[in-house]
Amino acid sequence: MxxxxxxxxxxxxxxxxxxxxxxxxxxxxxxxxxxxxxxxxxxxxxxxxxxxxxxxxxxxxxxxxxxxxxxxxxxxxxxxxxxxxxxxxxxxxxxxxxxxxxxxxxxxxxxxxxxxxxxxxxxxxxxxxxxxxKPFGEDLNSAVELNRQLSEVVPEDAVFRVDHFLAMTTVENVLGARLANRMLEALWNSAHIAEVDIVWDEQLALEGRAGYYDGAGALKDMVQNHLLQLLCLVAMEPPISLGERDLRDRKVDVLRSVRPLTDNDVVHRTRRARYGAGRVDGHDVPAYVDEQGVDPDRGTETFAEIELELDSWRWAGTRFRLRSGKALGRNRKEVTVRFRPVPHVPFGHSGEVLPNVLRFGLEPESLALDLTGTGSRARTFAPLTLTAEMAAADLPPYGRLLLDVLTGNPALSIRGDEAEEAWRLLEPVLSAWSRDLIPLQEYPAGSDGPSPARPGG
The missing domain is CATH 3.40.50.720 (NAD(P)-binding Rossmann-like Domain)
Structure with a gap:
């Protein structure tokens, strides 16, 4: 150490x-x-x-x-x-x-x-x-160059491109729920799962971070690294072990399997927006463009959403939605797995039969499963939610992260090729947004975000 x-x-x-x-x-x-x-x-x-x-x-x-x-x-x-x-x-x-x-x-x-x-x-x-x-570089070219520079200073296993998301207890529970439970792993594929939402919505506004944030925006600040990391854990094939090479190889496989986005895909499968003036949790929040240090001409987004499809045997036909926004009406930080509906409901029962939903809460840490159970009256259905209390983590995320670095365990850090693949995946989005193929919407601070209807859709 x-x-x-x-x-x-x-x-x-x-x-x-x-x-x-x-x-x-x-x-x-x-x-x-x-x-x-x-x-x-x-x-x-x-x-x-x-x-x-x-x-x-x-x-x-x-x-x-x-x-x-x-x-x-x-x-x-x-x-x-x-x-x-x-x-x-x-x-x-x-x-x-x-x-x-x-x-x-x-x-x-x-x-x-x-x-x-x-x-x-x-x-x-x-x-x-x-x-x-994070973020590691500004785009694909800068990430490649930074990797080259680092390789001349220390070996790859001495480079820690850290993401504290991977040190969260709940993130590890995503792997545990999948890989240590026969019931879930048997259902963990497109035949049973319709879509997965990976969301980091927060009430927090800019809070004096214009010096960094206005040059990055939600796509680079959150989606390119944090949320893509969560995508990898949700969608990866079971690794041989949770050791450095096996875990990282499987994560890179996920990024490589993402179907490349065309300009038309970007128009129909992405949204970008920034917050206007409003009230969040009882406090007045100025419009993003009026925040100190912001250059309105940059067109920086504070909300980003992207839908992805994976070209793999396990996930063909499942939609993955990654979303992050600032100054929203509520904090919603979770991975939500929505299962497909049952093929048949017995005749004679009444009440809505909703698809099962498994939620991994990231902050605060929680686990919940939405089911359909029997209602208070005979032959009726009613929603039922099972929740689990998460054991308190022995260390905070940055404590875990620093321990891995000090002891030389890079398994949960990002390997160089993974960082490059993440940028390669988002290059078409960055390019299309820079050409204004997707208009920059606006949403009031304290709202649920921009209109669900995509400008190009």
Whole structure:
């Protein structure tokens, strides 16, 4: 296990809200040694003492689920070095030492290439690892180039293209429900499943993230990485094991099986929109174009939806819908599996017989199955929902993610070819949207989103 973690972009939101609390959770669970060090770096003109003071405040605010002694241990282990992550001399000074370390690039994606170049010239110690947050590149070409750069610095198994979605307990339960239950796996195909919705709808609006979000939008921010990762877990063939190679191979197979989208497909199977002024959860929300830092001429979408079909024996005929939106009226974060209706309902019964629906709640974590049962009166049908309480996770998602990185387990990180396949899949959508083949709709903040009718449909 590596005992040094260098965070470039150490005073940013990612470090404050997720990385430091994740480390505190690891410390509380006994996963970190006394010798563990946090090396913070960015352009802030801070001393190590100032960084520790800031880190303590962030852990008080975001990491209070961990005991005070664990938080204090993380704060005490931290030191700071002012550095320009694109400058090899600064980077070499920030990571000085012969022992291997994990370098976490908690940076805007636009800086990844320059940062990796600087790390290459700074000469990382042997055995070191590099972590990159999503999105990995801006498009297919940039992803290919970034993979090439990384291959010159560290081996592929030392590159962690992380997605904290894959560290969620419920996401793992998707695999567990499928692969450890004969009943479900026997039904897990297009003969029984009509469609799958993978949804991340949130009430949260821009919340001061224009610097990143306005250059990305919902398609790149959520669909290209997070939701495609969930698609892979739902649709993959059973792997031989959950080891690095077997799991990742099957995920890539799913992306390769997605039917390529033509311009006509994009027109009829995708939607894009951005929120206008409205009220969310009792609070006024300005229109996206009026948010501070937004360039209205970019045409950035805050809502994206795409329907996909897989050309495979298992899934031919099933529709997969991926959707994500901001500033919506309710939070809906789930994988919904809709089964086909039964072929015959016995004569003489009344009441609606709805198709079975299996829901994996992502946040909060839950599991529910919608069935049809008997009603209160004889010979009637009525809906019935079975729910299960999920066991509390031993670690938060970023704690699990950091543990995998520090111990060198890349099974749940994204392999280079998988990152490229995800971009290749969405290239036709990005191209068609850039040519305005799909109009940019608008929906009021606090609503259910844009009209279900597609402009091209």
């Amino acid at each position: 590596i005992n040094r973690l260098a965070i470039f972009g150490a005073t940013g939101d990612l470090s404050a809200r997720y990385l430091l609390p994740g480390l505190a959770a690891l410390r509380a669970a006994g996963h970190l040694d006394e010798e563990f060090e946090v090396l913070g770096s960015d352009r802030s003109d801070w001393t190590s003492e100032q960084f520790r003071f800031w880190a303590a405040a962030q852990l008080e605010r975001h990491g209070d689920a961990s005991p005070a002694d664990a938080r204090k241990a993380i704060t005490a282990s931290a030191r700071f070095h002012r550095a320009d992550v694109t400058d090899p001399v600064d980077v070499a000074s920030a990571i000085a030492g012969d022992e291997p370390l994990v370098v976490y690039l908690a940076l805007p994606p636009a800086l990844f290439s320059s940062a990796v170049s600087a790390l290459d010239r700074a000469k990382l110690p042997a055995g070191s690892r590099i972590v990159l947050e």
